[in-house]
Amino acid sequence: MSAVTRSGCVGDGPGYDAFCQFLSSACGIILGDNKQYLVNSRLSNLMDEHGICSLTELVERLKGSPGSTLYVAVVDAMTTNETSWFRDAYPYEFLSQQLLPQAEAANRALRIWSAASSSGQEPYSISIVVDEYLNNISSSLRPVKIIATDISQTVLNEAKKGLFHQIALDRGISAARLNRYFESDGDLWAIKHEIKSRIDFREFNLLGSYGPLGKFDVVFCRNVLIYFSAEIKRDILRRIAGVLNPGGYLILGGAESMADYSDSFDVVRLKNGLVYQLKE
Ligand SMILES: C[S@@+](CC[C@H](N)C(=O)[O-])C[C@H]1O[C@@H](n2cnc3c(N)ncnc32)[C@H](O)[C@@H]1O
Numbered sequence: 001m002s003a004v005t006r007s008g009c010v011g012d013g014p015g016y017d018a019f020c021q022f023l024s025s026a027c028g029i030i031l032g033d034n035k036q037y038l039v040n041s042r043l044s045n046l047m048d049e050h051g052i053c054s055l056t057e058l059v060e061r062l063k064g065s066p067g068s069t070l071y072v073a074v075v076d077a078m079t080t081n082e083t084s085w086f087r088d089a090y091p092y093e094f095l096s097q098q099l100l101p102q103a104e105a106a107n108r109a110l111r112i113w114s115a116a117s118s119s120g121q122e123p124y125s126i127s128i129v130v131d132e133y134l135n136n137i138s139s140s141l142r143p144v145k146i147i148a149t150d151i152s153q154t155v156l157n158e159a160k161k162g163l164f165h166q167i168a169l170d171r172g173i174s175a176a177r178l179n180r181y182f183e184s185d186g187d188l189w190a191i192k193h194e195i196k197s198r199i200d201f202r203e204f205n206l207l208g209s210y211g212p213l214g215k216f217d218v219v220f221c222r223n224v225l226i227y228f229s230a231e232i233k234r235d236i237l238r239r240i241a242g243v244l245n246p247g248g249y250l251i252l253g254g255a256e257s258m259a260d261y262s263d264s265f266d267v268v269r270l271k272n273g274l275v276y277q278l279k280e
Contacts (some may be wrong), residue, residue: 005250022059023183027075027151028207028228028236042077072153079152080227085116085172086125088254090273091220095126099218099249100141102248103205109142113216115206115240116150119171120159120191121192122198123148126180126220127195147213155216160201163216206236210243223253230261235261241278250276 019039022030031038039055050070052058062071086092090181114123122145130144150156169178169189182189204213206224219240225233229256240250241264252258254273259263265276 014106015057018059019055022062022227023075023078024232026062026207027205028232030227030229030232030234031080036153043074046073046077049258050219053240076152076154079150079155081118081152081155081221083121085121085169087122087172087222088273089253090270091222091251091275092129093272094127094251094275096129096133096159096268100130100137100144101146103143103217104138107142108217110144110217111215112144112146112218113220113243114146114148115180115204115219115221117148117159117201118150118152118158119155119168120148120162120201121168122220122222123199124158124191124195125172128177128200130198131181144198145257147216148199148200149203149213151203151205155201156201156203162196163188164191167191175247179274182279207232210239213243215245216243216248218251219244222251223256225256233258233261237264241265244278246278246280248278250278252276 016036016039017113024030025027028164042060047053047058050061052061062068062074065071101112112126114126117123126146127144130141134141148159150159163185164182165188171181173182178189181192181195183192184190206221221236221240223255225236228236237250237258241262246251250258252275256275264279269276269277
């Protein structure tokens with residue numbers, strides 16, 4: 001099937017297949033059949049700007065310039081960045097009711113990785129829970145460090161700024177938390193420094209080398225594995241197991257499961273969801 005870009009260029013069938021292969025090897029995202037419309041809607045402006053007339057030509061350009069501005073922009077445009085505050089609630093209840101009390105009792109400093117952090121709602125939600133724990137429950141918790149990573153520079157830059165429209169805050173931030181943790185900044189709301197300062201934002205491809213990230217006690221890898229093939233899911237879960245400290249936890253998306261992809265974890269059933277713990 002052919003797809004016509006705004007300038008009249010054509011997204012040819014073989015070009016679509018070659019583009020799917022490029023995307024899968026660049027960032028793991030599998031498009032599947034009949035997603036030409038998606039490629040077209042996300043890339044037509046970019047292709048027009050670069051005077052590229054077909055997906056075949058685009059793939060040739062990308063192959064010849066890995067890491068170029070065009071390459072980064074294409075991968076960026078093909079990511080889906082849907083997110084919200086305190087998404088699904090149970091990971092954050094698990095954090096406040098089990099992980100933080102356990103860390104305090106063991107006098108352990110925690111390192112938490114938000115592995116596909118999008119525009120920041122996930123790591124900021126984690127940091128807010130930590131702050132609430134420190135203020136309401138106990139102040140003897142040792143420092144909690146959050147590493148937040150994403151492949152998309154666009155969402156990572158938004159996350160680093162920590163500025164949100166009311167409409168984004170309406171998706172999960174209560175009035176009490178809005179008053180406590182945000183300051184009005186023109187039409188936007190700025191998250192307070194005390195919440196931001198616990199987070200280290202970094203660009204990172206889940207297909208890359210995990211060594212430089214160090215070890216973690218908890219990994220949030222939520223709502224990203226769904227975009228990958230079974231083979232890539234297995235590889236990423238194996239590598240996450242490798243960066244978890246003994247007894248560490250992995251939290252996937254509410255609709256994601258690791259059945260068939262890894263046997264390195266035990267399932268921990270919670271009231272409203274489940275999390276995974278690295279086997280001894
Ligand atoms: C749907 S969002 C999920 C955000 C958040 N974890 C949540 O559950 O609300 C998926 C994120 O995964 C990122 N992503 C996709 N492929 C990636 C890769 N290979 N490496 C790192 N991040 C990736 C996307 O840029 C996007 O921001």
